[in-house]
Every structure is written in C-alpha cells, then in structure tokens.
Amino acid sequence: MMETSTTPIWELRDIIIEAGATDIYKCYQCGKCASVCPWYQTEAVNFPTYKFPLAAQLGRIASSEGKEELAREVEEVYRCVGCEACVEQCPQGVNIPNTLRAVRRILVDYGSYPDTLKPVVSKIHNVGNPLGEPGEKRRDWAKDLAIPLFQPGMEYLYFPGCFPAYDPRLRKVATSTAKVLKKAGVSFGILGEKEWCCGEAIRRAGAEKIFQEAAQSNISAFRNAGVKKVVVTSPHCYTTFKNEYPLLGADFEVFHITQLFYQLIEEGKLKPHQLSQLPELGEPNDSKSQRAKDPIKVVYHDPCTLGRQNGIYEEPRGVLKNIPGLELLEIGDFSHQFALCCGGGSGGLWLDWPKGERMADIRVQQAIETGAKVLAVACPYCLQMFEDSVKTMNLGLKVMDIAELLAESL
Numbered sequence: 001m002m003e004t005s006t007t008p009i010w011e012l013r014d015i016i017i018e019a020g021a022t023d024i025y026k027c028y029q030c031g032k033c034a035s036v037c038p039w040y041q042t043e044a045v046n047f048p049t050y051k052f053p054l055a056a057q058l059g060r061i062a063s064s065e066g067k068e069e070l071a072r073e074v075e076e077v078y079r080c081v082g083c084e085a086c087v088e089q090c091p092q093g094v095n096i097p098n099t100l101r102a103v104r105r106i107l108v109d110y111g112s113y114p115d116t117l118k119p120v121v122s123k124i125h126n127v128g129n130p131l132g133e134p135g136e137k138r139r140d141w142a143k144d145l146a147i148p149l150f151q152p153g154m155e156y157l158y159f160p161g162c163f164p165a166y167d168p169r170l171r172k173v174a175t176s177t178a179k180v181l182k183k184a185g186v187s188f189g190i191l192g193e194k195e196w197c198c199g200e201a202i203r204r205a206g207a208e209k210i211f212q213e214a215a216q217s218n219i220s221a222f223r224n225a226g227v228k229k230v231v232v233t234s235p236h237c238y239t240t241f242k243n244e245y246p247l248l249g250a251d252f253e254v255f256h257i258t259q260l261f262y263q264l265i266e267e268g269k270l271k272p273h274q275l276s277q278l279p280e281l282g283e284p285n286d287s288k289s290q291r292a293k294d295p296i297k298v299v300y301h302d303p304c305t306l307g308r309q310n311g312i313y314e315e316p317r318g319v320l321k322n323i324p325g326l327e328l329l330e331i332g333d334f335s336h337q338f339a340l341c342c343g344g345g346s347g348g349l350w351l352d353w354p355k356g357e358r359m360a361d362i363r364v365q366q367a368i369e370t371g372a373k374v375l376a377v378a379c380p381y382c383l384q385m386f387e388d389s390v391k392t393m394n395l396g397l398k399v400m401d402i403a404e405l406l407a408e409s410l
C-alpha cells in the first residue's frame with residue numbers, strides 16, 4: 001500500500017480529504033479494525049486496514065508512479081467490501097470504507113481502477129443497469145404475473161433492483177416477492193424501464209459522477225410517478241435510498257421487503273402454511289417421509305448492508321420463525337452484527353478473487369457447519385456469491401431468498 005519512501009504527499013492528502021476521508025486524523029493506530037475485517041478470516045490475504053488512515057494522512061495511498069506498483073496498490077484499495085465491520089468496532093469512529101471510497105474516486109477519475117469494474121460503470125451510464133440489458137426488458141420478469149405499472153393512489157412502488165429484474169436466477173426472487181404481495185392484497189406497482197440501477201455499488205467503487213446520474217434519474221422517475229413509499233428487494237438499494245438519496249432531494253419512505261413481509265404476517269394478512277419439503281433440496285440420505293416429519297433446518301445470513309449498516313436483524317428472522325416447518329439456526333459467533341460479509345459489496349461482486357481469497361467460501365462453510373440444509377438470505381448479492389461458492393465447493397446447501405421461502409409456504 002505505501003511506498004518505501006516516507007515523504008508525505010500533502011497535495012494528494014488534501015484531495016483525498018476533499019473527496020470524503022474527513023476522519024482520518026481520529027485514528028490512533030490501535031489495529032482493532034484489522035481484527036474484525038473479513039479479510040482477517042482468509043488465510044491467504046494480509047490486509048492491514050489500520051494502515052489506511054495513516055497512509056491517507058500522508059497522501060501515500062495508491063500514489064506509486066510505477067505501473068506494476070500502482071496496480072498492486074489499486075488491488076489493495078479495491079479489496080475493501082464496505083462491510084463496515086471495522087466502523088462498528090473502531091473506538092474512534094473512523095470510517096475506513098469512506099476513506100477508501102475517497103481514494104477510489106480519485107482512481108476512477110484517472111481511469112486507474114480494476115478493468116472488470118469499467119464495463120459495469122459504463123453499462124450503468126449507458127443503459128441503467130450493470131448487466132447491459134435494454135431498459136425495455138426491465139419489466140419482463142413480471143409479464144406472467146400481470147403486475148401493473150405504478151399509478152398515483154397505489155400504496156407501494158416495488159423496486160426489485162437490477163439483478164432480480166434481469167438475471168434468470170434472481171428473477172425468481174422478484175416473482176416470489178410479487179406473488180407474496182399479491183396474496184396479502186398489497187396495493188403496488190412497478191416502474192419498468194423507468195427504473196434505473198440505484199447506483200450504490202458504483203458509488204462505493206468510486207464512480208461518483210455515474211452514481212449521481214443514476215440517483216437523479218430514479219429520484220425524478222419516482223417524483224413524476226407520485227411515489228411515496230418504496231419497497232425494495234436489495235439492501236443495497238435500501239441503504240442508498242434511505243441514507244443517501246434524501247441528501248440529493250428525494251422525498252419518499254423506503255422499506256426493505258423483509259420489513260413489509262413481517263408487518264403483513266403480524267397484521268394477519270399473510271398466514272404461512274407448514275413447509276415440509278422444498279424443491280431441489282438435496283438430502284440424499286433422508287427418506288421423503290422422514291423429511292416430511294423433520295423441520296427444515298435453515299440458517300439466516302445477515303447481509304452487512306441490512307444488519308450492521310441499518311440495524312434490521314429481527315424482521316427477517318421474524319418472517320422465518322413464522323413459517324411452520326422451519327427450524328431457524330444461527331452461525332454462532334458470526335451472527336447479527338458479527339456476521340461475515342459475503343464479499344459482494346462495493347464492487348466485490350465483479351472482482352474475481354482466487355480460491356483461498358473468497359469470503360463467501362468461508363461463510364458457506366460456517367453455514368453448513370450449523371447443520372442447516374438451507375442458507376436463507378435477504379440480498380441478491382449474497383445469493384449470487386453464496387450460490388457460486390456452494391457450486392464450486394460442491395456443498396449440499398441450498399441458498400434461498402426469504403421471499404422464495406415465504407412464497408413456498410403460501
């Protein structure tokens with residue numbers, strides 16, 4: 001990360017502070033952040049997070065002039081997944097991911113950022129989603145369900161987000177969600193092609209200008225449609241709508257879908273039935289009749305952006321606890337605010353780390369050690385990261401979104 005020379009580069013320090021690293025001087029180098037960083041759990045990676053605030057104070061972060069040395073520094077700066085485990089534990093309230101985001105903004109301005117992120121940024125700029133799919137197909141997931149476009153007078157705008165709108169696997173999360181909302185009699189519509197990527201991931205990757213474009217596009221679309229309440233599938237949409245869009249002029253309430261599901265169950269508008277089996281649940285040693293009697297063991301993974309960053313821990317668990325036939329398990333010391341990140345945040349979804357450097361591999365191993373057959377998630381990034389790991393590690397674990405489990409029970 002730092003060059004061997006210790007000469008400070010004050011000009012770079014000032015640019016980093018200007019770009020958002022305002023609390024670097026509070027760091028007193030205790031090292032607590034490094035001990036809770038998920039990279040600490042990987043055997044192959046040394047990621048000394050405590051060095052970043054000091055390096056930023058000296059302007060000696062991603063400052064090399066040599067091409068190879070700079071590439072190594074850039075790789076390090078982009079390892080941070082924005083999980084905020086360090087933020088929660090720092091006794092000084094230093095926000096390391098914000099410092100790294102500030103550095104990334106400078107790197108993006110100079111085009112010195114990972115090649116795999118460049119097409120993601122340009123696709124969002126060009127067509128409003130990281131998959132590069134045409135806007136007119138954004139509503140295709142809903143075509144068999146007759147979901148209407150949002151009209152004034154409807155209570156909620158359902159905002160599935162990019163992957164649930166386009167990705168063939170993740171579309172099942174959006175369709176399950178819509179089926180549950182319809183079953184509960186919720187008044188909702190969608191925006192279809194007027195919906196753009198929320199921009200959260202690219203903002204954390206440093207592409208601030210494209211984030212601003214995406215945010216303004218959504219804010220205008222919501223305002224023009226008369227939207228007052230938005231319910232989202234992705235915690236990444238949730239946090240950026242709730243905590244960042246209001247600073248850009250947005251004026252709407254936002255709910256994560258697990259909050260609404262739980263509310264609907266509490267109000268008696270959803271009554272889950274006994275779930276005795278799940279399609280594709282691989283249990284080769286269990287007979288079907290035994291499986292019908294035994295509860296399905298499910299372990300819940302707290303997405304960083306939903307749990308640690310927004311304090312939503314109990315509603316997702318509340319939904320799962322209200323599905324008869326499920327037994328909810330926890331991942332011992334790595335649950336709630338101590339949950340290990342899946343590795344997909346802040347651009348991590350598009351950075352292909354080699355075996356031995358994947359947080360999701362560690363997390364699915366933790367999940368399977370609980371005895372669970374299902375790993376329940378509430379985030380499209382987590383679902384993709386964990387399904388990839390389960391596949392490459394050949395584990396007998398099914399990854400399902402809470403919306404899918406709830407839809408199965410209705």
Ligand code: SF4
Nearest residue numbers: 027030031033050090
């Ligand atoms: S925990 Fe906070 S004060 Fe301690 S080294 Fe990390 S950033 Fe600095």
Ligand code: SF4
Nearest residue numbers: 037080081083084086
């Ligand atoms: S946000 Fe997470 S990944 Fe980034 S430095 Fe902090 S603990 Fe490590």
